[in-house]
Amino acid sequence: MDLPFYLDCALVVMLGLCLGSFATAVTYRELNDLSWIMPSAKDHAKEQAVPTYRSACPSCHHTLSFLDLFPVFSWLFLRGRCRYCQAKIGVMYPLIEVLCLCACLALFFVHGLSITSLLMMVSVPFLIALCVVDFKRMILPNLLVAIVGGLGALVIGCDVFFGGVAAMEALLRALSAILYAGFALLMGVSVSFVLKKDALGMGDVKFFAVAGLWLGGAALPAFCILSGLSGIVLGGVWQRITGSQLFPFGPALILSLYILWLFDGSFLTVFM
Numbered sequence: 305m306d307l308p309f310y311l312d313c314a315l316v317v318m319l320g321l322c323l324g325s326f327a328t329a330v331t332y333r334e335l336n337d338l339s340w341i342m343p344s345a346k347d348h349a350k351e352q353a354v355p356t357y358r359s360a361c362p363s364c365h366h367t368l369s370f371l372d373l374f375p376v377f378s379w380l381f382l383r384g385r386c387r388y389c390q391a392k393i394g395v396m397y398p399l400i401e402v403l404c405l406c407a408c409l410a411l412f413f414v415h416g417l418s419i420t421s422l423l424m425m426v427s428v429p430f431l432i433a434l435c436v437v438d439f440k441r442m443i444l445p446n447l448l449v450a451i452v453g454g455l456g457a458l459v460i461g462c463d464v465f466f467g468g469v470a471a472m473e474a475l476l477r478a479l480s481a482i483l484y485a486g487f488a489l490l491m492g493v494s495v496s497f498v499l500k501k502d503a504l505g506m507g508d509v510k511f512f513a514v515a516g517l518w519l520g521g522a523a524l525p526a527f528c529i530l531s532g533l534s535g536i537v538l539g540g541v542w543q544r545i546t547g548s549q550l551f552p553f554g555p556a557l558i559l560s561l562y563i564l565w566l567f568d569g570s571f572l573t574v575f576m
């Protein structure tokens with residue numbers, strides 16, 4: 305079914321805003337050690353909230369209505385405060401929504417609407433949550449990394465079943481995960497040996513494997529160089545802001561994966 309371009313655009317805007325809203329929920333719950341898949345009774349006790357699957361204000365636990373949940377606009381309209389208890393809502397949340405929307409739109413403008421581009425868009429909220437959690441807590445939660453990896457594996461499966469990609473080629477792409485993780489481990493061990501401190505966390509190694517699933521073996525040099533460059537830039541900014549020598553590497557890896565999505569994993573196009 306071919307829709308006019310402006311209708312495709314409108315669809316992606318709606319999808320991007322919904323995914324952005326989802327990204328804020330995942331980020332908030334991950335930062336507060338709450339489950340976001342199936343909130344348990346323990347989670348509700350932690351939140352001191354009545355069991356509900358609907359979003360609630362973290363401060364007064366009032367269930368949020370449709371008007372409170374409209375991405376970005378609700379925050380602007382309510383001037384960054386809860387409608388019920390006036391508690392401040394951090395500017396980080398509408399920023400996450402805007403970032404998610406922009407990331408989805410950029411993917412749409414480059415790749416159009418396809419199974420692959422849709423699965424990339426669905427990965428965006430998890431990538432954003434991973435970035436924020438790594439910046440704030442220096443960890444890449446396993447579950448989020450695994451979901452992005454699962455979506456990458458799904459792309460390979462769809463390429464075989466709908467795209468006519470040969471099974472052997474798909475297998476090689478799947479095995480790239482091991483190549484990437486092995487390379488990351490080797491680099492991590494060598495750099496740690498030289499610097500005499502832990503240079504790369506296990507979360508980063510797992511994310512390398514995920515990037516391998518998405519990008520395939522040929523993109524490994526591009527991914528490493530881009531990650532190194534983004535690491536230097538982000539690390540410099542991070543040091544300026546926090547004054548801390550310890551820099552989370554996850555956001556640099558995530559940014560590189562996203563840039564290579566936009567440029568189809570080709571190294572030359574990135575620099576041309």
Ligand SMILES: [Zn+2]
Pocket residue numbers: 361362363364365366386387388389390391
């Ligand atoms: Zn409230």
